[in-house]
Amino acid sequence: MDNWDEIRTAYQVARLGTVSGAAEVLGVHHATVIRHIDALEKRLGTRLFQRHARGYTPTEAGRDLLTVAQTTEEQFAQLSSRIKGHGETVQGEFIITSVAGLAGLLVPVLAEFQRLHPAVIVRLMTDMRIFRLDYGEAHVAIRAGAAPEEPDNVVQPLIRIRYGLYASKTYVEAHGKPASEHDFAGHRFVTAEQEGSRAAFFRWLRERVAPEQLVFRSTEPAAWDAALHQGSGIGFRPAWEAAAQPDLVEVLAPRPEWDSPLWIVTHVDLHRTRKVQAFVSLLKESAKSWPQCAI
Amino acid sequence: MDNWDEIRTAYQVARLGTVSGAAEVLGVHHATVIRHIDALEKRLGTRLFQRHARGYTPTEAGRDLLTVAQTTEEQFAQLSSRIKGHGETVQGEFIITSVAGLAGLLVPVLAEFQRLHPAVIVRLMTDMRIFRLDYGEAHVAIRAGAAPEEPDNVVQPLIRIRYGLYASKTYVEAHGKPASEHDFAGHRFVTAEQEGSRAAFFRWLRERVAPEQLVFRSTEPAAWDAALHQGSGIGFRPAWEAAAQPDLVEVLAPRPEWDSPLWIVTHVDLHRTRKVQAFVSLLKESAKSWPQCAI
DNA sequence: TCTTACCTGTGCGCATCTGCACAGAGGGAA
DNA sequence: TTCCCTCTGTGCAGATGCGCACAGGTAAGA
Numbered sequence: 001m002d003n004w005d006e007i008r009t010a011y012q013v014a015r016l017g018t019v020s021g022a023a024e025v026l027g028v029h030h031a032t033v034i035r036h037i038d039a040l041e042k043r044l045g046t047r048l049f050q051r052h053a054r055g056y057t058p059t060e061a062g063r064d065l066l067t068v069a070q071t072t073e074e075q076f077a078q079l080s081s082r083i084k085g086h087g088e089t090v091q092g093e094f095i096i097t098s099v100a101g102l103a104g105l106l107v108p109v110l111a112e113f114q115r116l117h118p119a120v121i122v123r124l125m126t127d128m129r130i131f132r133l134d135y136g137e138a139h140v141a142i143r144a145g146a147a148p149e150e151p152d153n154v155v156q157p158l159i160r161i162r163y164g165l166y167a168s169k170t171y172v173e174a175h176g177k178p179a180s181e182h183d184f185a186g187h188r189f190v191t192a193e194q195e196g197s198r199a200a201f202f203r204w205l206r207e208r209v210a211p212e213q214l215v216f217r218s219t220e221p222a223a224w225d226a227a228l229h230q231g232s233g234i235g236f237r238p239a240w241e242a243a244a245q246p247d248l249v250e251v252l253a254p255r256p257e258w259d260s261p262l263w264i265v266t267h268v269d270l271h272r273t274r275k276v277q278a279f280v281s282l283l284k285e286s287a288k289s290w291p292q293c294a295i
Numbered sequence: 296m297d298n299w300d301e302i303r304t305a306y307q308v309a310r311l312g313t314v315s316g317a318a319e320v321l322g323v324h325h326a327t328v329i330r331h332i333d334a335l336e337k338r339l340g341t342r343l344f345q346r347h348a349r350g351y352t353p354t355e356a357g358r359d360l361l362t363v364a365q366t367t368e369e370q371f372a373q374l375s376s377r378i379k380g381h382g383e384t385v386q387g388e389f390i391i392t393s394v395a396g397l398a399g400l401l402v403p404v405l406a407e408f409q410r411l412h413p414a415v416i417v418r419l420m421t422d423m424r425i426f427r428l429d430y431g432e433a434h435v436a437i438r439a440g441a442a443p444e445e446p447d448n449v450v451q452p453l454i455r456i457r458y459g460l461y462a463s464k465t466y467v468e469a470h471g472k473p474a475s476e477h478d479f480a481g482h483r484f485v486t487a488e489q490e491g492s493r494a495a496f497f498r499w500l501r502e503r504v505a506p507e508q509l510v511f512r513s514t515e516p517a518a519w520d521a522a523l524h525q526g527s528g529i530g531f532r533p534a535w536e537a538a539a540q541p542d543l544v545e546v547l548a549p550r551p552e553w554d555s556p557l558w559i560v561t562h563v564d565l566h567r568t569r570k571v572q573a574f575v576s577l578l579k580e581s582a583k584s585w586p587q588c589a590i
Numbered sequence: 591t592c593t594t595a596c597c598t599g600t601g602c603g604c605a606t607c608t609g610c611a612c613a614g615a616g617g618g619a620a
Numbered sequence: 621t622t623c624c625c626t627c628t629g630t631g632c633a634g635a636t637g638c639g640c641a642c643a644g645g646t647a648a649g650a
Contacts, residue, residue, distance in 0.1 A: 020626080273342075
């Protein structure tokens with residue numbers, strides 16, 4: 001049974017009783033139908049039809065094929081309408097992966113998305129490793145930093161996260177607050193672990209302070225946050241996050257050169273789907289009203 | 296969904312995860328697989344797979360297709376084995392049509408056939424009209440008289456039924472018994488209705504007796520039989536049938552020129568099937584031991 | 591880091607399948 | 621019986637689809 005098209009042809013012949021009728025329904029020439037039947041019977045080693053001048057009458061085997069192929073026809077028709085419908089209705093899982101620390105901004109958008117489309121199951125994945133959009137691990141990814149350039153990925157700019165320099169009140173009480181970057185001498189800083197960190201503000205900082213001033217370094221962003229609140233030093237924080245934390249003091253206000261751009265990344269195979277489009281447009285609209293962010 | 300082969304291709308890709316693997320299983324070139332997927336997705340308007348360098352990952356639609364096509368694959372495999380098995384095992388309906396009055400010979404054969412193949416349902420059809428072997432009305436037909444010459448029918452000689460002239464004891468007591476065909480004057484005969492009856496012995500009789508001697512004519516063979524027993528006249532009867540009826544007296548013994556040949560007729564499309572072959576060979580074997588019949 | 595193996599993707603030439611046209615045959619109606 | 625319509629069946633020419641070969645790229649392993 002390694003030629004399903006011939007089964008489909010035989011099904012129509014069994015259903016309609018004539019080669020010509022089947023050919024018309026299938027949109028092929030009746031000679032093609034005859035050849036399909038001949039090939040299928042030859043392969044099966046049994047006659048599926050009795051031939052006579054008025055048409056083809058199915059044998060027992062032909063009637064068996066008829067019933068089997070009938071359900072197949074229906075199954076495929078339902079499958080087709082389901083698949084085509086998938087492009088129209090928004091439902092099923094929606095998997096989004098993002099850089100850690102963006103949940104505070106994303107969750108309200110996801111909640112609104114789910115309110116608009118109740119049939120959607122939202123899964124927000126934040127992890128150390130980067131989830132891959134190929135392999136189908138996620139529908140949408142929110143990436144930070146330099147624009148991703150992977151092939152097969154559709155990259156759109158979302159927004160620029162504004163970063164400022166902050167310190168806890170306890171730190172300011174103990175060490176004072178530098179008035180500008182020219183006043184950093186003697187101050188202590190919380191920063192990322194890697195030397196070659198790709199964030200612009202980390203590079204900016206490394207160019208202006210001595211390495212021994214970077215007293216707290218971690219690979220874990222949550223650790224930066226905690227160290228900042230503990231008063232371990234001065235560090236960069238997203239402006240929108242710091243604004244909601246009254247125990248932090250703004251040391252230097254956000255500057256455009258510190259901005260970290262966010263990117264919406266989707267796989268080209270999924271980008272056109274209605275589900276992805278619905279979320280992306282909602283996300284872009286919501287981002288316009290995000291506080292302390294530059295468009 | 297007007298190309299089932301492409302669905303089959305997509306199914307293998309979804310199952311195996313790679314185009315190359317699917318191509319190997321399907322026995323085609325991997326370029327063909329790619330083209331099938333592209334065509335199917337284009338027609339559906341949705342992506343079934345996410346493409347990456349290590350293979351194809353099915354999307355939701357692709358996974359849906361996978362489950363549907365999986366059952367289709369199984370259904371077709373079962374269908375194939377059933378159909379191929381039909382050639383091997385003898386089962387299902389077996390429809391035989393025959394000239395009326397042959398049931399006494401056929402029924403024992405049919406009973407033996409059913410004993411050998413318990414899964415067979417036997418249907419013996421005797422009717423005024425001739426059942427057509429094309430259109431699938433019967434698997435085997437037993438025809439009498441001249442050899443059938445319909446195209447697409449396989450005709451085999453079965454046996455020659457011997458006919459003799461018989462009368463009931465009551466007729467003989469009343470009118471006497473003619474010694475030979477030269478002694479037919481004054482006797483009464485039971486015969487068929489049509490002038491141009493094709494049976495050889497009827498023609499033989501019409502040539503030797505006056506029309507007014509054919510006192511009982513009927514289109515119905517059972518009526519000849521009844522009229523014979525009632526003593527209405529002398530008539531032809533199969534020798535095997537008369538031998539079992541003690542109230543009949545043999546007027547003239549069977550002659551070769553009165554023989555009526557029987558033919559086994561099968562449709563060429565069914566002739567090769569195991570079921571038909573099994574019955575035909577059993578019938579031929581049984582006929583060798585039929586009493587009062589000429590091979 | 592380099593190598594290797596495997597997978598996807600595409601242009602080209604060819605085989606296969608399809609469509610076309612016509613022949614043949616059977617059934618139904620007048 | 622005769623005519624007509626419909627259906628099957630086949631040879632031939634052309635188009636579609638296939639296999640081939642090669643390029644490009646990724647991941648795994650040494």
